[in-house]
Amino acid sequence: MSCNPDTSAEVIARLKDEGRDYVAVGVVHPDLPFMYGDAEVDVDQFDFLVATESEQHGLFQVPHLAPIPDTDYAIGLRASALIADGGTLQLGIGAMGDAIVQSVLLRHQRNEDYRELLKRFDVDEHCAQLVETIGGRGIFEKGLYSATEMFVEGFLHLFQGGILRRPVYDFWALQQLINLGQCNPDQLKPECLVAMAELGVRELRGKDFDVLQYHGFFRDDCYYKEGQLFSASGVSCAANMANPTSQQFIAEHCLGSQLRCGKVMHGGFLLGSGAFYSALRDMQEDERRKLAMCGVDKINQLDQNPRLYKAQRQTARFINTGLNVSLNGAVASDTLENGQVLSGVGGQYNFVAMAHQLGGGRSVLMIRASRVQGGKALSNVVASYGACTIPRHLRDIIVTEYGIADLRSKTDEEVCIALINIADSRFQDELLAGAKAAGKLSPSYTVPLQFRNNLPHVISAKVAWARAKGMMPAYPFGCDFTEAELDAAKCLKAAADLSLTQKIVAIINGGEETELASRILSVLGLCEPLGFKDKLIKRLIQRLAR
Secondary structure (H helix, E strand, C coil): CCCCCCCHHHHHHHHHHCCCCCCCEEEECCCCCCCEECCCCCHHHCCEEEECCCCCCCCCCCCCCCCCCHHHHHHHHHHHCCCCCCCEEECCCCHHHHHHHHHHHHHHHCHHHHHHHHHHCCHHHHHHHHHHHHCCCCCCCCCEEEEEEEECHHHHHHHHCCCECCCECCCHHHHHHHHCCCCCCCCCCCHHHHHHHHCCCCECCHHHHHHHHHCCCECCCCEEECCEEECCCCCEEECECCCHHHHHHHHHHCECCCCCCCECEEEEEECCCHHHHHHHHHCCHHHHCCEEECCHHHHCCCCCCHHHHHHHCCCEEEEEECCEEECCCCEECCECCCCCECCCCCCHHHHHHHHHHCCCCEEEEECCCEEEECCEEEECEECCCCCCCECHHHCCEEEECCEEEECCCCCHHHHHHHHHHCCCHHHHHHHHHHHHHCCCCCCCCCCCHHHCCCCHHHHHHHHHHHHHCCCCCCCCCCCCCCHHHHHHHHHHHHHHCCCHHHHHHHHHHCCCCCHHHHHHHHHCCCCCCCCHHHHHHHHHHHHHCC
16 A cells, blocks of 8 residues: 555455445555555455556655744754654654754764754753753664654655664564563574563464564474474474473574564655655665554554553654644644634644653654744744643643753643743743733742843854754755745745735835846746736735845
């Protein structure tokens, strides 16, 4: 199923279980990479196979269009310091996710520069203890594993960069032994058998044997039948891992030399640019097999196999984005206060809840401290809000461009203080007044001086310094726009940030058709406006592109 085993496999399984009639149609596309895991299904699952051609139906692509904003780079840098070596990572799509990937690559490949950035962005000054406790500043010696609903392009860069390389295996006791350091995947020893029995693995079942043999724990020339393990010569013993006689027999005749077929990522579906699909298609099969696709019923919760998934997802960091955060720690990510829905929730709620279920797991929600709407700056840290995606009882870590707020297990007053400290300083006084009026803060509390300079131009200056050093490039993973298209996008963004009054004034004043304006108008097809609206847009662009 290539890019989409996320819900398809589950739907078909449910239809079969319910005895319902259905027709399954598979569309064969030559440009889709052949992925493994649950994406690999028997052809008999389909009633019809339909062939298509690239020229007729191109793959849906998410091109690299906009540069990573300064705010997102500051947020991504901070979030990257919360990721623990040897842990688990989940990311969403978008500029903030790309900023995290670039920061993680910098941490691993240019570690001294990365540490300098943490100092310049005051991470060491304000969040040193949190970073040391749950994250890190060093390179990824053990590597990362990913369990993510969306296999975004950033994970490919982490894989190619040698960071996404911690393999996991599909037998709970085996994975636990690896986590405990009692099983070396590169050199299996008889002691593993005793340790596995001590974990509670005794009578092996056929399906357990199959999984362990798939991963190389048992040699390919041995086999299981009716509660017995048989060697290549046909001699057998009871398939009882706790029996000393069986342990000796297995060590001599059945134990493999090293593990194989580990997965460094489990993803529900993949989405990205044409270059992303091409890179996966061209990847060697043994490498592509490490990037396993499976249903979201396995990714987004622990219910299906809690012992296994908890063992695999150690020190998990589930990193997602939100629209705003209220001073009680609740986050709105999909819906505005008036009920307008901006996006689906996706797996965000599941991952936040899972972070609280997993030992060492943490949820990280990234939120821009402010936004410009109708030409006016507004705070995304708010006193209260009439919509909620993540409730206050699941509050955990919030990251803005100005800092990190660790909200887990904190009192309401501590949460208020932590969030106001990472809010835009232009709105801190208003937030303080609201919190005090609600009885959440002591009347005498004031924002410490070190948090009173949370302003956009401060962040821009720091990012500019990093960009000049090649640490925070505008397009770290390439751009699919031409220079003229980039100019047009920048101009349209500037127009969108204007208030209605500012737009009217700009249109009235107009401007000369500079070389820049001509290029932009050509890209937008407005060289010869046909209607009144097009003429107004042309005058606005001529005014802005000076």
